[in-house]
Amino acid sequence: MKVVKFGGSSLASGESVSNAINILTSEKERQVMVVSAPGKRFSKDIKVTDLLIQYAEDFLHQNPTNDIVSKIFNRYQEIGNYFGIESAQLEIIHDILLNLPKQNYPNNDYLLAAFKAHGERLNARLIALILNHMGIKSRYLDPIEAGLIVTGEPNDALVNPESYINLDHLKIFDDEKIVFPGFFGITPSGHIATFSRGGSDITGAILARGMHCDLYENFTDVSGIFSVNPAIIPSPKSIKKMTYREMRELSYAGFSVFHDEALIPAIQGDIPINVKNTNAPADPGTMILPNRNFSADRIITGVASQKNFSALYLHKYLLNKEAGFTLKILQILDKYHVPYEHMPSGIDDITIIFNRKFLTDQLIDLICNEIQALINPDQLEWIDDYAIIMVVGEGMKKHSGISATILSALQAQNITPQMINQGASQISIMIGTKNEEVKLAVKTIYQEFF
Numbered sequence: 001m002k003v004v005k006f007g008g009s010s011l012a013s014g015e016s017v018s019n020a021i022n023i024l025t026s027e028k029e030r031q032v033m034v035v036s037a038p039g040k041r042f043s044k045d046i047k048v049t050d051l052l053i054q055y056a057e058d059f060l061h062q063n064p065t066n067d068i069v070s071k072i073f074n075r076y077q078e079i080g081n082y083f084g085i086e087s088a089q090l091e092i093i094h095d096i097l098l099n100l101p102k103q104n105y106p107n108n109d110y111l112l113a114a115f116k117a118h119g120e121r122l123n124a125r126l127i128a129l130i131l132n133h134m135g136i137k138s139r140y141l142d143p144i145e146a147g148l149i150v151t152g153e154p155n156d157a158l159v160n161p162e163s164y165i166n167l168d169h170l171k172i173f174d175d176e177k178i179v180f181p182g183f184f185g186i187t188p189s190g191h192i193a194t195f196s197r198g199g200s201d202i203t204g205a206i207l208a209r210g211m212h213c214d215l216y217e218n219f220t221d222v223s224g225i226f227s228v229n230p231a232i233i234p235s236p237k238s239i240k241k242m243t244y245r246e247m248r249e250l251s252y253a254g255f256s257v258f259h260d261e262a263l264i265p266a267i268q269g270d271i272p273i274n275v276k277n278t279n280a281p282a283d284p285g286t287m288i289l290p291n292r293n294f295s296a297d298r299i300i301t302g303v304a305s306q307k308n309f310s311a312l313y314l315h316k317y318l319l320n321k322e323a324g325f326t327l328k329i330l331q332i333l334d335k336y337h338v339p340y341e342h343m344p345s346g347i348d349d350i351t352i353i354f355n356r357k358f359l360t361d362q363l364i365d366l367i368c369n370e371i372q373a374l375i376n377p378d379q380l381e382w383i384d385d386y387a388i389i390m391v392v393g394e395g396m397k398k399h400s401g402i403s404a405t406i407l408s409a410l411q412a413q414n415i416t417p418q419m420i421n422q423g424a425s426q427i428s429i430m431i432g433t434k435n436e437e438v439k440l441a442v443k444t445i446y447q448e449f450f
Ligand code: ASP
Pocket: 007, 008, 036, 037, 047, 049, 119, 182, 183, 196, 197, 198, 199, 200, 201
């Protein structure tokens, strides 16, 4: 059995839903369909999820909501009409939308989560309706009925392991298709909570693991995962196959085609993932596979980059002889609940790299002041315009001198990296550069290896 997940851009109009249905029905093993909310039909269009956020905000600010409800309903109506669904059946969707503000929510965060989740919830209901209307036996399965339990933040939830036991007990008949809404689950007290944005990928992976599927197919609007950001290198090579950990490292540094949290259930269940294109389903796409028995075709699989990091550089002679130095820094970070990304160190210096989204200017000052007072380094420098480049490849394990090749290529372009660090996994090299140098650096590295 396979789980097939379709992203919002693959379900944005009647025509694209029809494409998705063709893909679903072209193989008997494609039994479980996970859907996103309708996405953008054209570049200036607004995703249904964003319209629902607007609806929640209008309601909370006591603004009129008629227009926004009509806009949302029109999106489903357009898809329903394409397939000739009767208006009385579509009216149910309208009623559910109108009733959203009347439900009970523990607080406004839960309210927002429930509004957002209805993008996928209504789409899955509609698609099950369409399939049955076409004579394809299908069943809408709600996360409540399936027991997809989540905990944590209402808008950034995590799957609860109990879900896998519940999913294992589900009975799916050979002759039916299941349509399951992505993006949300139910808290132990029975309220809706969503994963982070783009989280339908996570639902697909949870179902694939829970239902012991052979393959998780993730349909999107590109033919697989590119080896570098196409905004930096036009028409780059796409990746045919890679390992879970290569994908982890690349998605961490900005490869956004597949949600990085969605890898975890797939890894735990040992389920291969195939990222494919809805508009070119015959293209092989990208296979993401377990690490064991993997043989790399090339040295480097991909080069990813992400801006908006910051780094704290500390220099102190004899740092290596001073016990508890790093512990003191970590205690300060812990006190202010600030996570760090990496901490490469040398004999007399250490760089701590932060994701800027977790920091405010005030926090930076507090942290720097305390470190200065407690540790008294010879040099303390805050570098704010920091970018990270990840060069990733299982093939690197068998080749030496990769860092030297990268450094000399960069040097030829007058780029001096702020930091270079070979990951303990031996399959990645991380390079820190200034924001304004990152594009040229990525281009240079890509051209060197591809
Ligand atoms: N509809 C949600 C979002 O836009 C989740 C998803 O599409 O995966 O973030």
